[in-house]
Amino acid sequence: MLSYRHSYHAGNHADVLKHLVQVAILDYLLQKDKPLCYHDSHAGAGLYSLGSEQAQKTAEYQQGIGRLWQYQAKSAALASYLNLINSLNPDNNLAFYPGSPKIAAMLLRPQDTIQATELHPSDFPILQSQFARRRYSRIEHLDAWAGFKAMLPPLVKRGLVLIDPPYELKTEYSDVVAGLAEAYRRFPQATYAIWYPVIERPAIEAFINAIVATGIKNQLRIEFCPQPDKAGFGMSGSGMLVINSPYTLAASMREALAELAPMLAGSDHQGSNLWQVSQLVGE
Ligand SMILES: C[S@@+](CC[C@H](N)C(=O)[O-])C[C@H]1O[C@@H](n2cnc3c(N)ncnc32)[C@H](O)[C@@H]1O
Structure with missing residues (x-):
């Protein structure tokens, strides 16, 4: 059942979008002195070698971070994300890509x-070993949805919850809707960022409608598709649904995506409708 390994996909266009949004949210939350809590429900291994057999086999990163990492960005959000990638790769060689928990570890302060x-039996110990010496950290070999019940709310009542399942099982879409409702009930002050793949357009619209139907307020949709929608093609792009988004996020993502999208667009894309940032539910 757990066949997904993120090492095959690290640094692809979907990671670029997800981590751009993650960094922008954390940068915003870090403007206040008060400690925060970052909760990652599907954390992966934390750090990926782009020279590994898995990364080289798909070479997906070459169409993602590989096209971008040395670019001098004008948008502040894109520059902040690229600075982080560059700080991991100081030798002018793109050797490593950080997963979402590593990104959090690089940005957060000791008091956060x-x-x-x-859940993966091989990825979990790799992840855990990176946090062994960090004081305020709790890394569990646990199902994401059980983790919400066991670990939320945290002591600190502000933060970000990232929900990033592999969506290998059809049931994961309804699991996300139920899991979000449970997590939000426990920790309504948090910002939530839910990643989703765009594979079959009608199915993804139904998923988004189900999130809207939870009745949770303040929902923002950020989507980037480097390929045009084409049934049977596979993943044309991906999106992030952000709940309780920082008020600055929509504008900063519009600016970042206008700059980034043309650099990652596939050759068969017409160039329009590459991305969208839309408020689905008001505050
Ligand atoms: C897309 S990857 C995560 C990538 C990571 N969030 C990042 O951005 O670097 C999804 C991860 O979820 C794990 N996973 C799958 N089902 C899970 C579950 N029910 N609970 C916890 N983890 C799960 C997989 O083993 C995989 O490592």
């Missing part, structure tokens, strides 16, 4: 808490 759950 990092919580993560990961």
